[in-house]
Amino acid sequence: MARNPVKWGITTRSVMFAVGVHLLFLLAIGVSLNFSPHFIKAGSPAPAVQATVVTEEELKAELARINEKELEKQREEERRQAELERIREEARQLEEQRKAEQARLEQVEKERVAEEKRRQEAEQKRIAEEKLKAEAERKRKVEEQKALELEKKREAEQERLKQIELEKKQRAEEQRKKEEAERKKEEAERKAREAEERKQEAERQRRLEEERRAKEEAERKRKEAEERERREEEARRVAEEARLKQQLEQEETRQNAVSALESMVGLIRQKVTRNWIRPANVRSGLNVVIQVRLTRSGEVVSADIVQSSGDERFDDSALRAVLKASPLPFPTDPKYYEFIRTFNFRFNPEG
Incomplete structure (x- = not known):
């Protein structure tokens, strides 16, 4: 068992103090003898014994001095121990503060990572939406351009026909019937051509619409397949967890049953x-x-x-x-x- 340094020091000083008191007590009773061996002649007077007398006041003063020194040493030791305890307490508080700060910084880092992940996901979603919008705008502009070109062609064709008509009117009357027949023929051809163009445009629009619907349908099916696969995977995971749980429960029940039987x-x-x-x-x-x-x-x-x-x-x-x-x-x-x-x-x- 470890010794208490304060108590050990106090005990040692107490022993030393007791020894000092005994020495002073011997001095107080005036013992100061010379034990040098010598012979006393017959008839000679006995040699005098030298003794020193310590007064009570001197004894008390010496005791008070020794006691004060011991008390001062004890107080110094107590102050030293209190300072050590204060330093230990400050070190413990600093360690607790360090751990708390470390935990706070770790939590801040986790929140930062989570926020960065959410930001990246939102950015990816925004980019995908912008791509879809840009593609839709591009298609719309293509369609507008095609419509403008068709309109210009139609206007140009009408202008050409008008010019032909004017030229026909300027021809001689004798050629009017022939020109009228030719005009009707050209008109019929024009209408047939326009009808064919409209038919081709309608067919092209139909194909574009079918392609758009096919893409939408493919995207819908893809999402449905992903969702179905996710649900199936979730169902498999839940089933596996249930199976493992049941297996563990059965094994535990089996072991308990065997223990009960063995008992x-x-x-x-x-x-x-x-x-x-x-x-x-x-x-x-x-x-x-x-x-x-x-x-x-x-x-x-x-x-x-x-x-x-x-x-x-x-x-x-x-x-x-x-x-x-x-x-x-x-x-x-x-x-x-x-x-x-x-x-x-x-x-x-x-x-």
Whole structure:
């Protein structure tokens, strides 16, 4: 066990103080002897003993001085210990502040990472939306340009026909019928041509619309497939978690069932032994392993030898004892039954 440095120092100083008091006490009674060996002649006066007398005031002053020095040392030690304790407390508080600051910085970093992730996802979504808008705007401008070109062609064609018509009117009347026939023919051709152009434009628009719808349908199916795959994956994950949980629960139940059965093996052996009749001339020390199948109430459904003792009479007597001992002690918890309804039982009447 570690010594308290303050108490140890105080105890040591107390011993030194006590020794000093005893020395002063010896001085106080005036003992100052010279023990040098010498011979005294007969008739000579006895030599005088030199003694020094310390007054009570001097003794008290010396004691007070020593006591004050000891008290000052004790107070200095207490101040030193208090300073050490203050330094330790400051160090502990600084360590707690450091840990708190570290935890705060870690939380700030986590929040920053999460915010950056959200920002990137939003930026990606915005870019995708802008691409879709740009593509739609490009298609719209293409369609507008095509419509303008068609309109210009139509106007140019009309202008050309008007010019032809004016030129026809300027021709001689005798050629009017011929020119009229030609005009009608050209008009018919123009209408047929315009009709064909309109037909082709309508076909082109139809194809564009079909392509647009096909793209939309493909995108919808893709999203549906992704969502379906996500749901299926989630369902598989949930099913796997449920399967593992059920497997763990079953294993735990099986272990509990085995433990419960093992706790009753002694009772089963006692009951079977009570119902066992030793066959004549059967040697001692035999044992046999019997596979026993029970109902929920412990009734023996079947009993079969899985490891013979080598003596058929002993084996048969053990089987009869098991059947006769029915019902056997058996755990009552219904969820244990499926795990231990069939078990191996080693019968050793002397064991």
